[in-house]
Amino acid sequence: MTNPQRGAVEFRAVRKDYGNFTAIPQLNLSIEPGQLVTLLGPSGCGKTTTLRMLAGLETPTEGAILIGGQDVTRLPANRRDVTMVFQSYALFPHMTVFDNIAYGLESDGIKKAEARKLAENGLDLVGLSGLGDRLPSELSGGQQQRVAVARALVLEPQVLLLDEPLSNLDARLRRRVRTEIRELQQRLGFTAVYVTHDQDEALAVSDRIVVMKDGLIAQDGTPRDLYESPASEFIADFIGEANVIDCQVLSVQGDMARIRAGGAEIGLPARGAGPGPAKLAVRPGAFRVAETGDGLDGKVATAAYLGDHIEYEIDSGAGRLFVVDDTSTTAFAPGTPVRLQFRGVGVALIA
Structure with missing residues (x-):
């Protein structure tokens, strides 16, 4: 039976301390299945810590994290049914594009023939059919980013996590790739949590934007809400x-x-x-x-x-x-x- 909560995310009274420093005092946040939610804020606001806790790369000091209705707070990263697209792409330079995409599938125990078929589908999804035999170094930055997205999506995660995914691209390419990511997310309907410090990027791709400051949520709303009805002087100055x-x-x-x-x-x-x-x-x-x-x-x-x-x-x-x-x-x-x-x-x- 299909899980009606598949892709839902919830942070319940989550706190994160590093020694005597509290990065996240208390976070309560719910994300509905199929939404693209952006965590936005200046450096040190807690957005990357929040993403890393969701990914299983950091453990909360207190509170609970749920994915698809399941408490995953203490589960390791490889058992959370999430995948992450990193700022650096993290592609294997010695592997072809095709092998980069198939690697995670084969590591999960999927037979080679099925993994190859799914990898081909992944290339189709991101518009890179015919480029599977190339090495990452033979692709443009935008194409490498799309390979990283395809590699994540073929695993069919409940939630796709994107950590500053466009920061290594020039301004013109950033606009094009962010549009491609948004169109893909809307077409496939997967849940995505996107971290950026770029306000224009957040406004362009998001269903909701969660603006963070000092580890707290300063405002949570649609791009239009935040731009037209800022809740504070900080939001008014930060968003546009x-x-x-x-x-x-x-x-x-x-x-x-x-x-x-x-x-x-x-x-x-x-x-x-x-x-x-x-x-x-x-x-x-x-x-x-x-x-x-x-x-x-x-x-x-x-x-x-x-x-x-x-x-x-x-x-x-x-x-x-x-x-x-x-x-x-x-x-x-x-x-x-x-x-x-x-x-x-x-x-x-x-x-």
Whole structure:
């Protein structure tokens, strides 16, 4: 009978200490089958430790880890039904691509003929049919990464773990390979846990993003949730760019608040705020730059024409603000007084 929880992941009150240092104070996290969840955060935030505990490469100090409904906290890595794609690819340089993919299958006791058939299927999955006889050194970085993904997938794990899988690729290749990984995950429907420090990468591939800070979950949500409704100044600054400005909550009715910032008023989700001083996170594209009208008073400090948009730095009573205008092809000159009006999307109250 098929396990309905196959691919589900759960961390229950997991703590990880290294001597006197606590890397993960307490982690409670559930991942549904078929989701691609990214652990995102700055260096030292605990994301790699979390992945290594899930892989069985680290043992929690306290708590429990479940995969497919089974407690695997004390199981060794080779009995967890997970596979990992490493940052370094970890391909055997002396083996052909085909043999690299078949190696894990044969090590698991699968007969050679069946292993070869599954390896061929793996090459097909990642679009590398016909390249099985080459050595890894004869492939591009992107192709080597796809071999590493194929080698992991042919083992049909409950969960695929990806540890900074694109960090060794150049920017252009990273965009292409991340799209390929996401399309493959959606097509096959496997559960994946993806670790990266790259915000754009996380936004592009994830069903959910778990942002970590100091071993704790700072915010957990969809890419849109985190970008449009950051829960804190840390999230607003870490996920994309944001201008953080002072505001005043004038009133709250139900879930909505009336807010004044400078000479402008705007209605926004209250997110638990009450009347009084507060802060707004405003994305660079959430301002409209105008000569007159309501809004924040400002003066253009710098203006740069970039073809399909204009980037400004504007001095205001809220400090120097970074503004992206994609509605105009003519830039205001430095020194020009302007009004910054809120466009609605990309503005959020934060704690």
